Amino acid sequence: MSSNPYGGIEAGGTKFSCAIGTSPGDIQQIIHIPTTTPSETLSKVVEFFKNNGPIESLGLAAFGPIEINKKSPNYGHLTSTPKEGWRGFDLLGYLKEKLNISIYLETDVQSALRAEHLLGAGQGIDNLLYITVGGGIGGASLVNGHLLEGLMHQEIGHMFIPKLEEDKSFDGVCHFHNDCWEGLSSGPSIETRWGKSGEDLGIDHNAWELEAKYLAYGIVNALLVTMPERIIVGGGVMKNEGLIDKVRLNIYKMLNGYIDLPSLTNLEALEKYIVLPSLGSSSGILGALMLARSES
Amino acid sequence: MSSNPYGGIEAGGTKFSCAIGTSPGDIQQIIHIPTTTPSETLSKVVEFFKNNGPIESLGLAAFGPIEINKKSPNYGHLTSTPKEGWRGFDLLGYLKEKLNISIYLETDVQSALRAEHLLGAGQGIDNLLYITVGGGIGGASLVNGHLLEGLMHQEIGHMFIPKLEEDKSFDGVCHFHNDCWEGLSSGPSIETRWGKSGEDLGIDHNAWELEAKYLAYGIVNALLVTMPERIIVGGGVMKNEGLIDKVRLNIYKMLNGYIDLPSLTNLEALEKYIVLPSLGSSSGILGALMLARSES
Numbered sequence: 299m300s301s302n303p304y305g306g307i308e309a310g311g312t313k314f315s316c317a318i319g320t321s322p323g324d325i326q327q328i329i330h331i332p333t334t335t336p337s338e339t340l341s342k343v344v345e346f347f348k349n350n351g352p353i354e355s356l357g358l359a360a361f362g363p364i365e366i367n368k369k370s371p372n373y374g375h376l377t378s379t380p381k382e383g384w385r386g387f388d389l390l391g392y393l394k395e396k397l398n399i400s401i402y403l404e405t406d407v408q409s410a411l412r413a414e415h416l417l418g419a420g421q422g423i424d425n426l427l428y429i430t431v432g433g434g435i436g437g438a439s440l441v442n443g444h445l446l447e448g449l450m451h452q453e454i455g456h457m458f459i460p461k462l463e464e465d466k467s468f469d470g471v472c473h474f475h476n477d478c479w480e481g482l483s484s485g486p487s488i489e490t491r492w493g494k495s496g497e498d499l500g501i502d503h504n505a506w507e508l509e510a511k512y513l514a515y516g517i518v519n520a521l522l523v524t525m526p527e528r529i530i531v532g533g534g535v536m537k538n539e540g541l542i543d544k545v546r547l548n549i550y551k552m553l554n555g556y557i558d559l560p561s562l563t564n565l566e567a568l569e570k571y572i573v574l575p576s577l578g579s580s581s582g583i584l585g586a587l588m589l590a591r592s593e594s
Numbered sequence: 595m596s597s598n599p600y601g602g603i604e605a606g607g608t609k610f611s612c613a614i615g616t617s618p619g620d621i622q623q624i625i626h627i628p629t630t631t632p633s634e635t636l637s638k639v640v641e642f643f644k645n646n647g648p649i650e651s652l653g654l655a656a657f658g659p660i661e662i663n664k665k666s667p668n669y670g671h672l673t674s675t676p677k678e679g680w681r682g683f684d685l686l687g688y689l690k691e692k693l694n695i696s697i698y699l700e701t702d703v704q705s706a707l708r709a710e711h712l713l714g715a716g717q718g719i720d721n722l723l724y725i726t727v728g729g730g731i732g733g734a735s736l737v738n739g740h741l742l743e744g745l746m747h748q749e750i751g752h753m754f755i756p757k758l759e760e761d762k763s764f765d766g767v768c769h770f771h772n773d774c775w776e777g778l779s780s781g782p783s784i785e786t787r788w789g790k791s792g793e794d795l796g797i798d799h800n801a802w803e804l805e806a807k808y809l810a811y812g813i814v815n816a817l818l819v820t821m822p823e824r825i826i827v828g829g830g831v832m833k834n835e836g837l838i839d840k841v842r843l844n845i846y847k848m849l850n851g852y853i854d855l856p857s858l859t860n861l862e863a864l865e866k867y868i869v870l871p872s873l874g875s876s877s878g879i880l881g882a883l884m885l886a887r888s889e890s
Contacts, residue, residue: 363854377854425744437819441737441744448721448737448821449855456852457815460756474852519753523733523819525744556752556770558659558673559745 304594305353305399306586307343308406309360309389311381311433314339315583316346318353321591322417322584326350335383336392344396355400357590359409359582360389362436366403366451374403380473402593405451407436409585410532410575415440416588418576419530427526428575429454430533431513435480439524446524455480459515465491465508483512485535501539510541514548517572521549527561532575546572600890601649601695602882603639604702605656605685607677607729610635611879612642614649617887618713618880622646631679632688640692651696653885655705655878656685658732662699662747670699676769698889701747703732705881706828706871711736712884714872715826723822724871725750726829727809731776735820742820751776755811761787761804779808781831797835806837810844813868817845823857828871842868 303326308315313332319325327350331342347353363379365372374390390403404412411420411428420426424443430436435455439446446452456478470477471487481487488496492505499505517529536542546568553562561571575581599622604611609628615621623646627638643649659675661668670686686699700708707716707724716722720739726732731751735742742748752774766773767783777783784792788801795801813825832838842864849858857867871877 363852378852439819441742442740444738446737446742446820449823449857450821450853452821453818453853456818458756458811458848460754474850475848515754519815520819522749522752523735523816524742525746525748527745552754552771554770556659556674557746557749561745 302352302354304587304590305347305351305356306583306590307356307358307360307393308409308582308586309333309358310406310582311361311379314343316343317583317587318347318350319587322413322588325587328583333381336387336389340389340392340396344393347397353399355402355590355594356393356397357409357586357588357593358390358393358401358403359406359586359589360403362405362407362451363453364389364403364405364451366405366447367449378474400594402589404445404585404589405436405438406582408438408445408451409583409589410577410581411438411440411445411530411585412588413577413581413585414530414532414575417584418581419573420528423526423528425525425527427520427524427529429517429520429529429531431483431531431535432485432533434484435516435533437520439520439526441524454516454520455484457516457519459512459519462508462511479512479516483509483516483535485533488535496535496538506538506541506544509535510544510548513541513545514552517545518549518552528570529572530575531572532578532581536574542572542574598648598650600883600886601643601647601652602879602884602886603652603654603656603689604705604878604882605629605654606702606878607657607675610639612639613879613883614643614646615883618709618884621883624879629677632683632685636688636692640689643693649695651698651886651890652689652693653705653882653887653889654686654689654697654699655702655882655885656699658701658703658747659749660685660699660701660747662701662743663745674770696890698885700741700881700885701732701734702878704734704741704747705879705885706873706877707734707736707741707826707881708884709873709877709881710826710828710871713880714877715869716824719822719824721821721823723816723820723825725813725816725825725827727779727827727831728781728829730780731812731829733816735816735822737820750812750816751780753812753815755808755815758804758807775808775812779805779812779831781829784831792831792834802834802837802840805831806840806844809837809841810848813841814845814848824866825868826871827868828874828877832870838868838870 317328437454470481472481733750766777768777
């Protein structure tokens with residue numbers, strides 16, 4: 299039995315976080331590397347693990363879309379990402395070749411779900427939906443304690459939702475679908491629609507009423523398809539004070555009593571049903587470490 | 595070991611089908627009873643099984659919403675159904691009291707999925723989505739061979755989808771949400787919008803282009819959330835000749851290459867990915883029988 303620690307990578311569109319530790323409570327090293335080109339970014343990632351190793355194995359929490367089907371010849375390749383230079387890149391293959399250790403792969407959203415389920419706002423909830431609203435919208439589900447995956451990982455951000463009358467002139471920002479959920483409700487959509495970022499709009503701006511309605515549409519849809527016992531909604535956009543309350547209120551109105559269960563029958567119950575994450579921005583990297591530990 | 599056959603009930607909004615048999619290939623008795631009031635309908639159901647018994651156990655495939663959580667005090671009760679006289683009715687309790695045998699419960703859509711998975715268009719596909727478009731829209735998913743259930747069964751028909759410009763004046767027919775997916779795309783929505791039933795419209799009516807777009811929106815949403823390996827779309831509305839082809843074409847256009855996988859990259863592949871059921875209207879009652887057999 300080895301006494302080496304585990305490694306974790308959260309590969310994101312803006313930065314790669316790399317950590318080494320034996321458990322979530324024992325992170326020995328952590329660095330953040332800006333995401334530029336694959337070769338520039340990954341040479342620094344490899345250097346970090348080579349200089350601070352050896353590690354037992356590595357958990358890789360990757361932005362997507364990424365091929366997670368182990369039977370596919372493209373397993374571990376990024377697919378239709380709009381991220382410059384990364385489309386089609388063999389992320390897993392590159393790291394395996396350079397580091398020559400076991401690497402376990404899931405999406406960054408799946409890792410965040412894993413961490414929130416084991417340590418955070420979803421503890422003990424085996425039917426759990428985690429949604430992140432930031433540069434895009436992503437989601438991951440646990441069903442009876444197992445990750446929901448089929449043909450590939452979930453892509454809930456690209457659902458189609460109603461476009462609001464007062465937003466008719468806005469085209470949406472999704473490179474593939476224009477005004478899908480992510481195209482209407484991600485951080486970049488807020489910035490494009492209002493001419494400044496969500497942080498700079500102020501909490502009284504009417505942007506947030508619109509945002510809350512759009513978020514509620516997508517959350518209700520994902521709820522009706524997966525029927526989770528709790529929904530965690532995180533990501534940078536959700537840091538805006540009071541937004542979660544507006545989202546809950548809209549969900550309550552939209553469901554209109556159709557789901558006749560105690561978790562959803564009043565706003566007080568919804569405060570326990572639709573919650574913010576409790577691990578903040580560290581959930582992805584913690585989940586990646588825990589993936590390595592659980593698979594080794 | 596008993597040599598008694600099994601019983602199956604498909605409890606629908608228009609009729610209750612009751613069958614007795616040892617397997618799907620050996621149905622010994624079957625009757626159809628119109629759905630009127632609970633007492634009138636169910637006294638005939640009970641009479642059928644009493645006169646033709648004994649049976650080993652009973653599978654109950656019920657219309658919904660129905661409480662399927664065994665831990666709930668309302669287990670087996672119909673909940674927010676708009677069906678006159680049935681709201682809140684303890685369907686499972688009534689049958690258990692009168693028949694005094696083991697009864698296994700799932701939704702009619704789950705039973706249809708079960709039958710199509712074991713005998714029909716979804717054989718060998720363990721990540722499978724079944725959708726039925728008729729008096730309402732319902733869906734059920736297998737994830738790694740297990741039914742997707744959490745807080746309750748899935749309710750995909752009530753997702754919110756974009757409303758088409760040319761349909762702006764139509765309010766939708768859902769009693770809870772007006773213009774949710776079911777409110778815009780179920781059989782009753784077609785009849786209300788055009789003034790006659792789908793069957794009477796003729797296959798060249800432009801109703802079908804609209805219907806195909808709406809169905810594609812909801813199917814794409816359910817696809818992105820559950821990522822099945824195959825989707826079966828059945829129900830009365832899908833019997834309209836050529837509709838499935840129009841639906842496939844719209845799904846293809848809407849996805850716009852985002853899901854970069856062989857199953858979805860061209861229309862020929864989509865013909866195998868999105869299919870009609872192969873068991874027709876008998877899938878519900880066959881699934882109910884198979885539920886009884888598998889649980890006994």
